[in-house]
Amino acid sequence: MSETSGTSTGSPKLRAELDGVPTYKPGKPAAAGGPVAFKLSSNENPYPPLPGVMETTLAAAANFNRYPDMACTGLTEELANRFGVPVSHLATGTGSVGVAQSLLQSTSGPGDEVIYAWRSFEAYPIITQISGATSVQVPLTEGEVHDLDAMAEAITDRTRLIFVCNPNNPTGTAVRRAELERFLDRVPSDVLVVIDEAYREFVRDTDIPDGIELYRDRPNVAVLRTFSKAYGLAGLRVGFAVAHEPVAAALRKTAVPFGVSQLAQDAAVASLRAEDELLGRVGSLVAERERVHAGLVAQGWTVPDTQANFVWLRLGERTMDFAAECERHGVMVRPFAGEGVRVTIGETEANDLFLKAAEGFRKG
């Protein structure tokens, strides 16, 4: 067989950058067959879809022989009104992680650098490496918060993008207005800062800034939001960015065509219209978060202040044992081996089981 015939014994050539890309680890599902089993491992919303949102979504299913509206017209108009931003400053995607991937595709490639705190959202190293750019990971402070001074010092001529995850996944900690503004003032105007606000609706500390306010007069700031958490649409995959026009336009160019299904678009619009009810549920989850946090502190744990729908316990070498103990109690949590455990705030019953597991573990 000649070399030119198209048949050879080697495998197709893949980009070298893909070697060693870490695999995204989804949170473990609740164990089937156990007496009680709750999934507290993926920061999902434990409430089932609202009946009205469900009806709208099912109605959209009647037309799934058709492609969705590629421009997400209804959704972007609704978002533009809701947030007081021009439609041209919005870009949607298959979850905010899809938009994050487009942000990298739009800004970064081989030879470029992407800065983010570590530990933070586990997709950042994956999507950075896939883009061919180099990750620059800046350790969190002792208090598990972004070290914005160290991040500013890590900027070089090669920096293209900086993620600030606020509140941070998996620690729940958030950076405050004055320090974030000071940081943004230090970042060169040709470097894009992406404030990832996947958990924004759970923030109660009024000193944690709203990224959409910070973006308005800063052309190099983009904000990521999602319908997966507070709005409870994780399974439908829809998120968006608010960014100034050249960046938002680049995101629309790099997005997967027709990536956001009509079901997702219609569900997102219905959710924005049912926001009072959905944010009421968020309020209940925040109350549960405070109860769980206080319960852990009363048991003697050190728990960073959390502004998200999860808590973080730094357990080091005991991480996997702790996760196993939780599983025995019927709750799946998200362990990061050798570091700590992230536990999503779920149903009251699930949170009680988690508190019981934590107490038992502490007493040894």
Ligand SMILES: Cc1ncc(COP(=O)(O)O)c(C=O)c1O
């Ligand atoms: C900080 C952060 N950003 C983005 C996402 C992505 O969410 P989605 O793609 O469902 O919008 C997550 C999900 O866990 C997250 O924790």
